[in-house]
Amino acid sequence: MPPFVELRGLEYSYPLDGGGQIAALRGIDLTIERGEFLAIVGPNGSGKSTLVRHLNGLLLPTAGQVQVNGLLTSDPRNLWAIRQRVGMVFQNPDNQIVASTVEEDVAFGPENAALPPDEIRRRVDEALATVGLAEYRTRPPQMLSGGQRQLLAIAGALATRPACIVFDEPASMLDPANRRQVLDTIRRLNVEGLTIILITQAMEEATAARRVLVMHKGRVAMDGPPAQVFEHGSQLRSWGLDLPAAVEIAHHLRERGWRLPQGLLTIEQLARALC
């Protein structure tokens, strides 16, 4: 079986208004296996969003190639099959809400796939229950708060039963409770076998992934488990990134002579190490 996602020499340039172009991706080789939980971090403009938009053919390579499930995104005949496998959830839910009630909005994907009504009903109910919006099913989406609308967008992605969901900063507009709910949902979906690709600017969120990819100037600058990546604090900071608070505090304590175990990523782990 081919890897789930395979990028070979991927380059992409955006055309500029007045002619010319600007390179957003400068040669990316990357393999993502089924069931992975991959976090992508990087400063604004490093190419994170451009990269993931190649995974379901929203963007096509300027050079190199992208294969999903062994299917090339550059072949238009593959796009329907690829988009059924890879769902996307973006930062601003309002750009992806299409219907006049919550349940109709979630039903949009399954309806487009021409599923029987029973199956659509089941998927809509399940997806709304998963994100905790069941009680709002008959509401117009505009009546939901920003956080609830993002949960609705996630329900919409879930309803097509993809093999992978790409989340592009899904929680950056959410309050802590909704953020936790969304991240717990993402983690649970991954445990159940869904491949997760999570773009985030919150380093604490990246610690939940098993693999962290750091993008910088259109290239993959680091690729490894979170504990390993976050050891490179000064390097990350020079690229405009941060460390999780626990990693930063542990780092400063080590500088003051404390001996702490490596790989402390969360406040809970740090507290245990200190006590």
Next chain:
Amino acid sequence: MLIRVENLSHTYVSGTPLARVALHGVSLEVSSSERVGLVGRTGSGKSTLVQHIAGLLTPSEGQVLIDGIAAHERTIVARAARRRVGLAFQYPEDQIFEQTVFREVAFGPRNMRLNKAEIAERVRWALEMVGLNPAMESRSPFTLSGGEMRRAALASILAMRPEALILDEPTAGLDPHGRRELLARVRAWQVETGATLILVSHNLDELARVVERVIVLDRGQVAADGSARQVLSDSALLSAAGLDVPQSVTLLRALHEAGWDVRTDRLLPEEAVEEIVRVDAGHTTSLRALQSVEAM
């Protein structure tokens, strides 16, 4: 500028089955030169409240007074009062509509009937304030990245030189460096001008670096209003309001519960480090000292 919120209530689509009470009897005052954080879970009424302060909504009950003038009224005096309050929306694309970044940022100053030179000067100043390259002036704002669009939207508000600036989740979508830089610039602007700054944010770690006072809204009512140090270290209060406790406070609380004699109202990571070092050094059996012995 004195912002007085008096017994303010707001019900969306009242009189229909979809009626939803967003604010219920909110009263508070914000004076000139204050830096205030407004926090609360999704649906707590934060965005509704700041839209009332900007005079964009009509109260169901009560009122918002800007130096004694009711902000929502359709009078020339009220419109002049509203102009003194700048509100940057949660989603910048909701407020952007011009063809170029220059026109977008110049829109407010042009409406204020400033002359061309003054308008150009304000645009330059505002773009610099938010850290946008002047070369972007001629770009369409809709071709900007999310972070750049957010900066452009903020610049268009700063260009009106508001006496009160309200930012609704201003750093969402910015990278960590961009967030720190933008907040530092806004803070410096506030200190220099003595304007009022109201920051709506879910990120209490970030808020702790900017504001002196924090108001917690919960279910349309004021659940707490006090100094940042006091409110942001009250983990019971924050949890009840559906908010995350700042990470440093979480760590210090865990140590406190384990018997360490640490203060738990240190909001920033560097403060937490100092507090841990301070308390440990006071112990005759310093943990750090013990570790050094073990190491030998």
